[in-house]
Structures are given as structure tokens and as C-alpha cells.
Amino acid sequence: MKHMFNYCAIDWYEDELKANNLDLHQMVQDFGVDGIEQFVYSLDPVANKYKDITVGVHLNYWPYWMDFWLKKAKRLKQQFRNIRERNKYFKDAMSCDEWLSVIRRNIGAALALGPEYLVWHVAESNNEEAFTFEFNYSDREVLTAAADVFNSVCDEIPAHIPVLFENLWWPGLRLTDVRNVKYFFDRVQRKNVGIMLDTGHLMSTNTRLKNEAEGAEYVLKMYEKLGECRSLVRGVHLSCSLSGAYQRSLSHQVPEKLDMETIWRHIGNIDQHKPFHTEAAKRILETIKPEYVTHEVGYDSMKDLREQLPIQLKACK
Numbered sequence: 001m002k003h004m005f006n007y008c009a010i011d012w013y014e015d016e017l018k019a020n021n022l023d024l025h026q027m028v029q030d031f032g033v034d035g036i037e038q039f040v041y042s043l044d045p046v047a048n049k050y051k052d053i054t055v056g057v058h059l060n061y062w063p064y065w066m067d068f069w070l071k072k073a074k075r076l077k078q079q080f081r082n083i084r085e086r087n088k089y090f091k092d093a094m095s096c097d098e099w100l101s102v103i104r105r106n107i108g109a110a111l112a113l114g115p116e117y118l119v120w121h122v123a124e125s126n127n128e129e130a131f132t133f134e135f136n137y138s139d140r141e142v143l144t145a146a147a148d149v150f151n152s153v154c155d156e157i158p159a160h161i162p163v164l165f166e167n168l169w170w171p172g173l174r175l176t177d178v179r180n181v182k183y184f185f186d187r188v189q190r191k192n193v194g195i196m197l198d199t200g201h202l203m204s205t206n207t208r209l210k211n212e213a214e215g216a217e218y219v220l221k222m223y224e225k226l227g228e229c230r231s232l233v234r235g236v237h238l239s240c241s242l243s244g245a246y247q248r249s250l251s252h253q254v255p256e257k258l259d260m261e262t263i264w265r266h267i268g269n270i271d272q273h274k275p276f277h278t279e280a281a282k283r284i285l286e287t288i289k290p291e292y293v294t295h296e297v298g299y300d301s302m303k304d305l306r307e308q309l310p311i312q313l314k315a316c317k
């Protein structure tokens with residue numbers, strides 16, 4: 001079982017490391033973990049000094065993409081103020097084929113880091129739906145389209161590198177219905193695939209969880225319900241999200257000011273990325289026994305990371 005923490009080499013973090021004379025390689029050693037899971041946004045390989053400690057790579061993803069893929073021009077116009085905004089979101093892709101080329105380039109940038117595995121999100125929600133929870137597409141529709149997208153680009157990935165599909169609480173791969181899990185993987189035309197089970201995302205599908213013990217019990221209950229599909233779970237994104245009170249307080253109305261700050265605050269209130277403090281974390285890992293564990297705690301600074309990560313690492317022992 002390899003343990004990592006999540007990292008993205010953005011200027012914010014890189015500048016802080018430099019300003020405080022910190023070294024990420026040394027932090028990996030100090031934390032006693034095996035490396036990092038890097039989030040790669042780029043489309044082209046970049047000089048990256050963390051290749052030797054990168055165990056996995058999380059590919060770029062688009063929370064909203066179904067209308068583009070299905071060529072729903074009217075709905076697309078409702079989501080973007082102008083064509084420039086749409087082009088920026090889809091990284092200058094003007095068609096489905098061009099978007100697939102964008103995804104291929106992102107995969108190439110990820111592979112340049114020599115990862116042991118790749119992570120791929122399977123979900124769909126536009127900004128309004130993230131608040132209203134009145135989704136335009138069903139789980140099955142998202143799973144069908146996601147498999148089609150993946151099948152169109154999976155030849156870009158060497159056969160020995162597993163692709164682990166991650167669950168969210170939006171339509172797609174929620175992991176709350178084994179029938180949908182089977183449906184999705186039956187459609188995927190690649191052998192070396194599996195599931196990256198995100199505990200925080202799974203906990204966010206149950207608004208009645210009150211503490212870590214209940215959260216772990218729910219995660220393991222959903223895991224057991226996967227039946228034979230449990231063998232697909234090869235990795236765990238470990239964090240705690242007890243956001244039921246916040247979710248129950250929602251009016252499910254679109255805010256008057258729907259800017260990125262409002263959206264990210266809302267998503268962060270649901271998907272809290274807090275560290276586990278109790279043996280609930282250990283119980284999850286001892287039951288699932290994943291190959292990979294990414295301690296996906298939320299942090300705005302290296303100081304946050306150095307305070308939050310040891311809490312969860314201790315809880316796993």
C-alpha cells in the first residue's frame with residue numbers, strides 16, 4: 001500500500017516553497033510517505049522537478065462537458081457569455097474531435113512524469129445544477145458519454161498503466177448503485193482500469209452522517225454493496241467530508257452572484273477535504289486494502305499541509 005499526498009505545481013505553492021526554503025522531496029521524507037499524486041492541467045510536457053516522487057497523476061477534468069460532447073448548442077450558449085469564454089474553458093477546442101485532441105495532449109503531459117497510474121473523473125454538473133441539484137443528465141447518460149470519451153482516447157495510454165476512475169456526488173460514477181458501476185465498466189473498452197474511491201465524495205452522497213465513525217461505516221457499506229466490483233477499487237482518495245448540515249441548509253436556488261468565488265466556496269462546503277482524526281481512517285484502509293492511498297487533505301498553503309496531513313497519517317496507524 002503506497003501512501004501519497006496531493007500536489008499541483010502551481011505558482012502559488014511553488015513560490016511559497018521557495019520563499020520558505022522548503023523542499024517537496026524532503027517533505028515527502030518527513031511525512032514518511034511514498035510520494036505525491038500530481039494534478040496535471042497542462043497540455044504539453046513541462047520541466048517538472050517532481051518526476052522522481054510522482055506516483056500517480058490526476059488528469060485535467062471538466063465538471064461541465066456533456067452539452068459540448070452532445071452538441072447541445074442552445075444549452076452551451078446559456079452557460080457561456082461568449083465564444084471566447086467557451087473556448088477558454090475547453091482549451092480552444094471548437095469541436096468534439098478537437099476536444100479529444102486536447103485530452104490526448106493532457107494525457108501525454110501526464111505520462112511524461114512516468115506515473116504508475118492515472119486518475120479520471122466521471123461526473124457532470126454545470127454551475128447552476130451544482131446549487132439546484134436539478135441535473136439535466138442522469139447517471140446512465142453521463143456514464144455512457146464518459147465511456148465513449150474514454151474509449152476514443154485510451155489508446156494514448158500504455159497498457160501497463162492503470163486508469164482509475166474517480167467517483168463524485170454529481171451524476172456519473174457515484175458508487176452508490178452497483179448496477180451503474182457494472183454498466184460503466186462493461187462499456188469501457190480497456191482492460192487495465194479500476195476505481196479510485198474518494199471517501200469524501202462518497203460521504204457527500206449521504207447528508208445524515210454526523211461523525212467520522214458514521215462516515216467510515218457508510219463508506220464501507222457502499223464498498224460492500226459493490227459485490228464483485230469491489231476488486232476494481234485499487235486506490236483511495238482519503239479525506240473526510242461531513243457536509244450534511246450544509247447540504248440540508250441549502251435553498252437549492254441559484255445565487256444572484258454566480259462567480260467563481262461563490263462556486264468554489266459552495267463546492268468546498270460540500271467536499272470539505274478535512275483530515276480524518278480518528279481510527280475511522282484506519283478501518284477504511286484495513287477493509288479495502290487499496291494499492292494506492294492519496295491523502296487528499298485540503299490546504300491553501302504549505303503551512304496548512306504540514307499541519308493537516310500529519311493528523312490523518314496518525315489516524316491511519
